[in-house]
Amino acid sequence: MSDKQIDEVSGVETTGHEWDGIKELNNPLPRWWLWTFYGTIVFAIGYTIAYPAWPLISSATSGLLGYSSRADLDASLASAKAAQGDLVAQVEARPVAEILGDETLARFARAGGKSAFKVYCSQCHGSGAQGAAGYPNLNDDEWIWGGTADQIYATIAHGVRSNTDTDTHFNLMPNFGTEGLLTPEQIDLTAKQVASLSGIEGGEATTEGGQLFTENCAACHGDTGLGNSELGGPSLADPIWLYGNTLETIRAQVERPRHGVMPAWSNKLGDATIKQLAVYVHSLGGGQ
Numbered sequence: 096m097s098d099k100q101i102d103e104v105s106g107v108e109t110t111g112h113e114w115d116g117i118k119e120l121n122n123p124l125p126r127w128w129l130w131t132f133y134g135t136i137v138f139a140i141g142y143t144i145a146y147p148a149w150p151l152i153s154s155a156t157s158g159l160l161g162y163s164s165r166a167d168l169d170a171s172l173a174s175a176k177a178a179q180g181d182l183v184a185q186v187e188a189r190p191v192a193e194i195l196g197d198e199t200l201a202r203f204a205r206a207g208g209k210s211a212f213k214v215y216c217s218q219c220h221g222s223g224a225q226g227a228a229g230y231p232n233l234n235d236d237e238w239i240w241g242g243t244a245d246q247i248y249a250t251i252a253h254g255v256r257s258n259t260d261t262d263t264h265f266n267l268m269p270n271f272g273t274e275g276l277l278t279p280e281q282i283d284l285t286a287k288q289v290a291s292l293s294g295i296e297g298g299e300a301t302t303e304g305g306q307l308f309t310e311n312c313a314a315c316h317g318d319t320g321l322g323n324s325e326l327g328g329p330s331l332a333d334p335i336w337l338y339g340n341t342l343e344t345i346r347a348q349v350e351r352p353r354h355g356v357m358p359a360w361s362n363k364l365g366d367a368t369i370k371q372l373a374v375y376v377h378s379l380g381g382g383q
């Protein structure tokens with residue numbers, strides 16, 4: 096300690112230690128660093144007293160504050176459940192159109208409807224609601240029975256030609272062929288008339304065909320073939336077809352019509368689920 100001195104080159108005091116003529120400069124740690132270091136020690140001690148920290152044989156010290164991450168998880172699960180219960184009750188209490196106007200509620204309903212759709216609807220309408228022959232695509236904006244949220248709700252709740260629901264949508268296209276309402280030549284002319292509306296190969300608009308259409312078909316399919324969602328008569332003037340897009344499939348439907356059946360769900364699913372399904376289907380892109 097005796098030979099502390101000022102180093103000539105750096106101007107810093109030496110510690111007095113010297114090895115073979117090499118001297119050690121005395122550069123103490125900066126104050127702020129030292130106090131921060133002490134601070135972390137104090138914090139760590141405080142933390143291990145307040146919170147669970149030290150492992151014991153079968154558990155751990157529990158800490159003075161009594162915090163536990165498991166209890167924390169339980170609490171947030173319980174509050175998420177309570178919040179969801181509240182949303183389900185709101186969906187149940189409000190009409191579909193009103194649910195659509197409430198962004199939080201609509202988002203919740205869409206998500207619920209999407210998973211219910213996978214379970215109850217995808218076997219007929221496809222997992223992406225894209226449909227198949229005889230089962231309508233629910234992504235497009237052609238609606239046999241109407242595409243407002245309330246109309247979609249009614250279709251899902253009561254079905255189409257369901258024999259278990261008295262409020263079901265019901266309308267049957269007449270058997271023009273097998274019941275002899277039209278002659279084969281007349282059927283041929285109307286089928287060609289219909290095919291001409293959307294440019295299908297073999298289609299041909301004729302005066303007689305147009306007249307037959309007005310007399311026999313316009314009541315359900317509209318004067319210009321654009322459909323009638325009150326009666327469930329699909330549009331015949333666009334490229335979207337339930338039963339096929341050829342002159343042959345059109346003729347077949349006039350001769351011996353098929354009558355699609357969609358089950359009614361009001362007696363199987365709760366109202367909240369049906370509303371969620373309606374919101375989901377409405378959101379697929381074609382909702383009006």
Ligand code: HEC
Pocket residue numbers: 212215216217218219220229230231233237238239240241247250251255327354355356357358360372373376
């Ligand atoms: C057994 C088969 C089947 C199942 C299951 C089914 N559907 Fe349908 N769905 C149909 C058929 C067939 C039609 C067309 C009815 C018609 O010809 O008018 C239809 C029509 C619809 C329509 C009306 C489409 C329009 O253009 O107006 C909606 C909406 C619909 N289904 C939604 C659903 C939802 C939601 C579910 C699940 C809860 C479901 N469907 C389950 C067969 C089914």
Ligand code: HEC
Pocket residue numbers: 239266267268269271285286289307308311312313314315316326327328329330331335336337338339344345348349353354355356
């Ligand atoms: C009483 C009402 C009614 C009348 C009248 C009627 N239709 Fe229909 N038509 C329907 C209904 C309902 C459907 C849908 C059937 C289904 O959903 O399964 C349909 C379906 C069709 C389809 C199949 C559409 C598709 O997307 O595949 C064609 C084609 C058709 N009708 C042509 C005609 C022609 C042509 C006439 C006149 C000769 C006619 N319809 C008269 C009610 C009617």
